[in-house]
Amino acid sequence: MEATITEAQLEKEFQQKIDSGIVIEPKDWMPERYRKQLIRMMSQHAHSEVVGMLPEGNWITRAPSLDRKAILLAKVQDEAGHGLYIYSATETLGIDRAEMMEQLHTGKAKYSSIFNYPTQNWADIGAIGWLVDGAAIINQTALAKCSYGPYSRAMIRICKEENFHNKQGYQILAYLMRGTKEQQEMAQDAMNRWWWPSLMMFGPSDANSPNSAELMRWKVKLHSNDDLRQRFIDRTVPQAEAIGLTIPDDKLRWNPDTRHYDWGEINWDEFYAVISGNGPCNHERMSARVGAHEKGRWVREAAAAYAQKHLN
Amino acid sequence: MEEKKDVQGKLWEVFTQKKTGAPHEHAGSVRAADKEMAMMNARDVYSRRNEAVSLWVVPSECIVASQPEDAGPFFDPANDKAYRNPNFYKTPTGVKQIS
Ligand SMILES: [Fe+2]
Ligand SMILES: [Fe+2]
Numbered sequence A: 001m002e003a004t005i006t007e008a009q010l011e012k013e014f015q016q017k018i019d020s021g022i023v024i025e026p027k028d029w030m031p032e033r034y035r036k037q038l039i040r041m042m043s044q045h046a047h048s049e050v051v052g053m054l055p056e057g058n059w060i061t062r063a064p065s066l067d068r069k070a071i072l073l074a075k076v077q078d079e080a081g082h083g084l085y086i087y088s089a090t091e092t093l094g095i096d097r098a099e100m101m102e103q104l105h106t107g108k109a110k111y112s113s114i115f116n117y118p119t120q121n122w123a124d125i126g127a128i129g130w131l132v133d134g135a136a137i138i139n140q141t142a143l144a145k146c147s148y149g150p151y152s153r154a155m156i157r158i159c160k161e162e163n164f165h166n167k168q169g170y171q172i173l174a175y176l177m178r179g180t181k182e183q184q185e186m187a188q189d190a191m192n193r194w195w196w197p198s199l200m201m202f203g204p205s206d207a208n209s210p211n212s213a214e215l216m217r218w219k220v221k222l223h224s225n226d227d228l229r230q231r232f233i234d235r236t237v238p239q240a241e242a243i244g245l246t247i248p249d250d251k252l253r254w255n256p257d258t259r260h261y262d263w264g265e266i267n268w269d270e271f272y273a274v275i276s277g278n279g280p281c282n283h284e285r286m287s288a289r290v291g292a293h294e295k296g297r298w299v300r301e302a303a304a305a306y307a308q309k310h311l312n
Numbered sequence B: 001m002e003e004k005k006d007v008q009g010k011l012w013e014v015f016t017q018k019k020t021g022a023p024h025e026h027a028g029s030v031r032a033a034d035k036e037m038a039m040m041n042a043r044d045v046y047s048r049r050n051e052a053v054s055l056w057v058v059p060s061e062c063i064v065a066s067q068p069e070d071a072g073p074f075f076d077p078a079n080d081k082a083y084r085n086p087n088f089y090k091t092p093t094g095v096k097q098i099s
Helices: A007-019 A032-051 A053-057 A066-091 A097-105 A122-143 A149-177 A181-200 A212-217 A225-242 A268-278 A282-295 A297-309 B035-046 B068-078
Strands: A253-255 A260-262 B010-017 B024-032 B054-059
Touching: A032 A053, A032 A066, A032 A097, A032 A212, A032 A282, A053 A066, A053 A122, A053 A282, A066 A097, A066 A149, A066 B024, A066 B035, A097 A282, A122 A149, A122 A181, A122 A225, A149 A181, A149 B024, A181 A225, A181 A268, A225 A260, A268 A282, A282 A297, B010 B035, B024 B035, B024 B054, B035 B054
Parallel strands: none
Antiparallel strands: A253 A260, B010 B024, B010 B054
């Protein structure tokens, strides 16, 4: 390669590759900022999968039947798998897994703020699978077409598994809605508490999303936060109606002109409060995560010592 | 918070074969201390739904890969040998069953 090729030229060629739909692979040249932004996004995504196990894990021992318990256990195990797919994809960008874990545990890296809300009753497990995984599907289906190969491949793998998560959650609520008045109220209460935080999962409105333009130019993001949020609403409202749940938004109505639902307004103060550490469960989640990591330390060390001993 | 440097194990690349007769394809990677653990982790991470009938795990450091920057010169011996392709040859009209 000629030494005279400048950074600017490389960047221009890189952008041309992206524009013509060429997928970027780990060893290809990429702008340092592309690498940094991907590490930030992907590690945050992996951390969300891992921390996301905590609110649901809370109900494994209290699931109402053996079937439900087996299903929830399988679902939570999938989330662990999702975390591992994405950690391994992120490592292709040159960051080490131990470093990512440390960033999570010291609070330097973020995870999705939805997991800082408590799971108060069994219906919440239904609401998480249906709404939270439902929102994740919309996001991840878009990311499956992103410009970075390992991330896109991890998303394709994940999307195949998410439909199970989504359906098992919906089934829990559908079942409760066919039950007693108390059970119906329980389902509606979960709906009321999880609806708005689920909409927040798509991130700030485009006008307030500082990274959006750059990420879209690089095809790391292919749709705006607001577009994806609207897609989620349009798809979810009829599902709620079908089982008799009410969306907790009095401005929600079908707009025959736009062929989308009009809807109310997100409480962004709440969103920023939770993101900056003041949600109902931020502290609890982090101490559970760090605790699990510390309790597993001796296992990792023993495995390393064993491997060392049997090396020769 | 962390006093000692954390140990996450070596990096291993995982290859899965979907069914017998199919080739092994790269699936992703896992961290593990040794090959037995790498195999178990690969099964738990990449084949929870029977996605594989056979698994290979290879220490990532053992993989020798071509570099994208010499992709051109490295592969171009193939470029000027059109006669390797059957449509390089013209067959007289009417001749059948010669692929
Ligand atoms: Fe997931
Ligand atoms: Fe999920």
